[in-house]
Amino acid sequence: MGSGYTVNVSIDGFRFRIPVNIVANGGEYYYVVNEPRCGNTCAEVKGQVLSYMRRFNVDVLEAVNQVVRDLDGVDKQDFEAALYYLLRDIRSYGPITVPLFDEYVEEVELNNWSQPVTVVHRELPGIRLVTNIRFEGEVEAREFIYSFSRRGLPRNVSLMKPYIETILPEGHRFTGTIGEITLGPTFSIRKFPEKPMTLEDLVSRGMLKPSTAAYLWLIAELKGFIMISGPMSSGKTTLLSAIAGKLPMYSKVVTIEDTPEIKIPHPHWVRMFTKDGDEKSRVEMFDLVRLAVRYRPDYIIVGEVRGEEVHALFQASALGHGMLTTFHASTPNELIIRLTSPPLNVNPGNLQLLSTVVFTAIRNGRRQVVNVMEPRWVNGRLEFMELLNEQGEVDVERSVKVRELGRFYGIDVNEELKRRTKLLTMKPA
CATH class of the missing domain: 3.30.450.380 (Beta-Lactamase)
Structure with missing residues (x-):
């Protein structure tokens, strides 16, 4: 520029x-x-x-x-x-x-x-x-x-x-x-760009490594539950839209937002928005998540979770819907405290339904994925396992969730991640 x-x-x-x-x-x-x-x-x-x-x-x-x-x-x-x-x-x-x-x-x-x-x-x-x-x-x-x-x-x-x-x-x-x-x-x-950034764009701009992008693409497609967390303006919605843009074209996607921010190039896309009003006419995110399940979508995407709709999200995930959402928390400890304390009050055991949590931040004047973590229940206590190595690449051997999904769907996740990593780094003809 x-x-x-x-x-x-x-x-x-x-x-x-x-x-x-x-x-x-x-x-x-x-x-x-x-x-x-x-x-x-x-x-x-x-x-x-x-x-x-x-x-x-x-x-x-x-x-x-x-x-x-x-x-x-x-x-x-x-x-x-x-x-x-x-x-x-x-x-x-x-x-x-x-x-x-x-x-x-x-x-x-x-x-x-x-x-x-x-x-x-x-x-x-x-x-x-x-x-x-x-x-x-x-x-x-x-x-x-x-x-x-x-x-x-x-x-x-x-x-x-x-x-x-x-x-x-x-x-x-x-x-x-x-x-x-x-x-x-x-x-x-x-402002929201007319044409949303793709995962390839974010990889080329250095927001995340190709292996990390491939991991998130695979988790999303296999109907995992991805939460993108970080401070304001750290690229959460941009990353969410880029991952959503990789969902299969034959699938059905429902997005739920306060205001329209998410844009995905998808033919089977239902957009839902909250509605202000009095107690009788107001439509909140919790109502829309419950309604979305009735549409029998493959994937439900919530622009930002911050209220009681979080409970409906975990229930929808347990029913087998793929889930994508964003959250305001900068560290795993902060995320657990916010989710399990009032007003959200999520049962700590339900956090195991999360497939992965992606943490974004602004570092050296650039939006970056700074951590990717999976929840584990260890000795009666919830812990988060870091998946990124020193080079910022996803270490597949540390991932329990992707291997579980691979076994469920009968695919070789190592080969699949290699294939997707190659696709994300291919230069356009």
Whole structure:
């Protein structure tokens, strides 16, 4: 990627190439957007277009064509700059349009209207980059939040309910406030890539070793129970989606989420979402896991487990469904304490139903699988056995779960893991 690259911004069939620079200075990282300069002529065209739209109630493109015909001496550069800003502000997302189109940007945030917008960049995970994007004042920032309600999105914001949680048309998750419950307007947009990363992508990026990816692929396909655990932004959902993308095409998959994050290229895929509401109309994850079993899926995937649905997950696993989920815990001890303590209260014996737990983290500025462990019941006590050797490769001889699954399905797991490892490292023709 380097320190500079170009973001392709496409609006209403028009494509603009906007340069972006990543700058490091004194321990801080900056995300600098180089939008076209809008001088006097550009500003005049913009003003007249907006006036024409209000007077005649016409589309922005029709107004642009009319105004340019009426004006003399508008050169190409001024015209393109005016068109860019008009489309950016009317048809797209105003000042944050470029980072929303940038495939490398994962989050866009406004934490204080008087400070610049910040972003989280895929090449610098866990670091917030300060941008040169600012709102001119609190009123403009508040109007920006209100604009999402006016777009006809499923949630509204008002003084009675001064926050909004919704999904943008592109699939990104938007959360914002207009003040009242925060010191001025704020927002956070979590972006999700249009094309999810594959296991091959994650191997090539160094998130995990080929043998580890092959092990997880095999455990998942053989209907094991995989839990991916780690802190926020450590790549849990990315890894989950990549593993899910390897499930057999003939199988049936049900995903359960609060908001749509998981994307899998699968023809027999049922997506379920929780629903807010009062006690009678609310639909929670526990309800959906129980409902999912009725669909007779081969695999059930829960975006993140954090409530009583965990009990339904273990029951579904015991019934023979393949299970994939994520969890917030950074160490095995923390995972056991959280699962077995209130409000989850999982019976420690049920944790043996887990096939494997994958721990992710951000190390040296990169998302990585830092441990893969299998639960064992030893002398009346639950323990976790580490499977990764010093090189970060899975040691198959340490794995009890994969050998159990191999015997059940009648396959040679050593040969199967070698075959899958080779497939994951093959270069495309």
